[in-house]
Amino acid sequence: MSLILPGYERPRGLHPPLASPAYKSTVLRAPSQPLVVLPQHLTEVTGPLLGEGRVKDSDADLTAQGAGEPLGQRIIVHGRVLDGDGRPVPDTLVEVWQANAAGRYHHSRDTWPAPLDPNFTGAGRVLTDSSGYYRFTTIRPGIYPWGNHHNAWRPAHIHFSLFGTAFTERLVTQMYFPGDPLFPYDPIFNSVLDPDARARMIATYDHDLTAPEISTGYRWDVVLGSTPVEAA
Numbered sequence: 257m258s259l260i261l262p263g264y265e266r267p268r269g270l271h272p273p274l275a276s277p278a279y280k281s282t283v284l285r286a287p288s289q290p291l292v293v294l295p296q297h298l299t300e301v302t303g304p305l306l307g308e309g310r311v312k313d314s315d316a317d318l319t320a321q322g323a324g325e326p327l328g329q330r331i332i333v334h335g336r337v338l339d340g341d342g343r344p345v346p347d348t349l350v351e352v353w354q355a356n357a358a359g360r361y362h363h364s365r366d367t368w369p370a371p372l373d374p375n376f377t378g379a380g381r382v383l384t385d386s387s388g389y390y391r392f393t394t395i396r397p398g399i400y401p402w403g404n405h406h407n408a409w410r411p412a413h414i415h416f417s418l419f420g421t422a423f424t425e426r427l428v429t430q431m432y433f434p435g436d437p438l439f440p441y442d443p444i445f446n447s448v449l450d451p452d453a454r455a456r457m458i459a460t461y462d463h464d465l466t467a468p469e470i471s472t473g474y475r476w477d478v479v480l481g482s483t484p485v486e487a488a
């Protein structure tokens with residue numbers, strides 16, 4: 257008897273085109289040939305198995321990785337990871353990376369003249385709980401210039417990677433902050449053509465989450481759009 261595996265379809269119409277000319281580097285890296293559709297095997301339809309103890313509670317607090325407090329304003333970012341049918345995705349890996357409060361990444365390729373922070377790497381990870389809930393403590397990232405066009409500055413954002421229940425569900429995206437004046441000028445933000453989908457990349461200020469005299473809070477739920485389908 258052969259093993260029957262589910263397949264996963266990519267959500268249509270919501271993700272940005274692979275080639276978005278206003279976002280210049282996509283012109284070179286986008287495929288110029290039709291995509292080759294690879295068959296989905298057991299590896300593709302299962303999620304990463306991380307093992308006990310690989311992700312520590314402290315990995316979710318980006319303000320506690322150094323010998324001292326990082327500079328900038330503390331924020332809490334929390335939300336739920338849901339599947340395309342609105343069900344929670346438990347025990348799934350959520351990874352984040354971001355610039356520091358001055359808008360600089362802890363990375364050898366980032367050399368613009370903003371200060372590094374010895375107490376801030378900008379990297380964190382957490383597993384969702386049984387209700388798909390995740391929570392980070394971090395620093396609000398600064399904006400940074402990126403040379404794509406004249407006077408190009410990225411809106412403040414946090415990069416997210418979410419695995420879901422299968423490798424084929426993996427979503428790499430960015431979370432933005434409400435009211436950013438740079439939204440109309442950012443070709444990465446605007447490469448998502450659907451205005452409703454763009455709005456879903458913006459977190460909501462969460463006054464109830466705010467810890468008095470410690471930090472403000474933001475809510476950001478993520479729906480992994482791919483839906484399991486029966487194997488062909």
Ligand SMILES: [Fe+2]
Nearest residue numbers: 355410413415
């Ligand atoms: Fe970035």
